[in-house]
Amino acid sequence: MIIDWTPLADLIETRDRFLVTTHVRPDGDALGSEVGMAGLLRQKGKDVRVVNVSHTPPRYDFLDPDGSLFEHFGTAVHPADLADREVALILDLSAWSQLGDMAEYVRSFPGPRVVIDHHLSQDDLGALFIKDTAAEATGILVMSAVAALGAALTREVATGLLTAIAMDTGWFRHTNTRPGTLRAVAELIEAGADIAAIYRDLFERNTLGRLRLMGETLSGLQTDMGGRVAYATISRADLERTGAIPQDSEDMVDFTVSLRGVEVGMLFIEQARGGVKVSLRSRNGLDCAQLAATLGGGGHRAAAGATLPGEMAENVDRVLRAVRQALDPATVAAQG
Numbered sequence: 001m002i003i004d005w006t007p008l009a010d011l012i013e014t015r016d017r018f019l020v021t022t023h024v025r026p027d028g029d030a031l032g033s034e035v036g037m038a039g040l041l042r043q044k045g046k047d048v049r050v051v052n053v054s055h056t057p058p059r060y061d062f063l064d065p066d067g068s069l070f071e072h073f074g075t076a077v078h079p080a081d082l083a084d085r086e087v088a089l090i091l092d093l094s095a096w097s098q099l100g101d102m103a104e105y106v107r108s109f110p111g112p113r114v115v116i117d118h119h120l121s122q123d124d125l126g127a128l129f130i131k132d133t134a135a136e137a138t139g140i141l142v143m144s145a146v147a148a149l150g151a152a153l154t155r156e157v158a159t160g161l162l163t164a165i166a167m168d169t170g171w172f173r174h175t176n177t178r179p180g181t182l183r184a185v186a187e188l189i190e191a192g193a194d195i196a197a198i199y200r201d202l203f204e205r206n207t208l209g210r211l212r213l214m215g216e217t218l219s220g221l222q223t224d225m226g227g228r229v230a231y232a233t234i235s236r237a238d239l240e241r242t243g244a245i246p247q248d249s250e251d252m253v254d255f256t257v258s259l260r261g262v263e264v265g266m267l268f269i270e271q272a273r274g275g276v277k278v279s280l281r282s283r284n285g286l287d288c289a290q291l292a293a294t295l296g297g298g299g300h301r302a303a304a305g306a307t308l309p310g311e312m313a314e315n316v317d318r319v320l321r322a323v324r325q326a327l328d329p330a331t332v333a334a335q336g
């Protein structure tokens with residue numbers, strides 16, 4: 001898709017102080033896209049603050065080596081500190097729920113809001129949407145903005161964007177990895193992104209807590225529907241016992257679909273503030289975004305999620321019923 005970046009170019013032309021933000025529990029695409037966008041704006045001489053509602057997971061600290069880029073909303077930064085911001089750029093999300101505790105602030109943001117995103121689900125955020133749901137990552141969109149607006153792929157920007165694209169394609173393994181994905185990556189490497197170093201930073205700096213949590217999660221893997229469905233749960237007690245932190249569960253849902261014969265995988269994670277987050281992955285074309293939408297969540301076709309009120313057991317039952325129904329409506333109906 002050819003994106004018209006004129007509206008963003010116009011804002012850059014006429015405004016000086018930008019706020020960049022992303023979703024709760026930010027992933028590589030969210031944070032890497034922020035690095036890219038901040039770099040682009042700074043090259044244009046803009047004053048940029050990158051303020052997120054969640055703390056940066058330690059896994060991604062290499063994107064902000066001196067700790068000066070990502071600021072935390074609610075502790076380090078309060079709405080009053082952002083009173084001078086003229087434009088809000090919201091990356092990698094299109095739903096109010098994804099803004100968490102920043103939703104209220106964004107709702108009352110007086111200046112223009114721009115959403116740059118690739119998710120299917122969409123709330124009316126009162127924003128200008130620059131959206132391509134066919135894009136493998138928001139990082140690809142930011143890369144197109146860098147080119148369209150005549151900015152340079154500095155080593156820093158290239159590192160952010162490669163991280164973004166790598167994480168949203170499962171390190172170039174998922175079906176959203178296309179020839180153009182790898183051409184973009186080639187360009188980022190030429191611009192100075194060190195792909196081997198990024199891999200080490202992302203995948204070879206596990207903590208003992210994360211590895212132990214991984215072991216426990218795998219030990220507790222369950223199957224359903226004769227092995228077509230696999231799922232696991234992570235409780236608060238699991239985190240405490242293993243010494244893991246909530247962000248350590250990132251990517252662990254991928255184990256569920258790594259089991260031979262599995263079409264739908266799920267990971268249920270008990271949330272600190274109550275409720276359960278479920279991550280859904282499909283390997284048979286089942287539309288996870290649609291399924292997640294029925295649970296009040298959203299996402300992509302092959303990967304989506306929702307946060308559900310209530311206890312673990314009841315939510316596992318509820319989501320399992322929905323998945324059985326989606327996979328095999330006739331059988332489920334016959335069983336009543």
Ligand SMILES: [Mn+2]
Nearest residue numbers: 029092138168
């Ligand atoms: Mn993304």
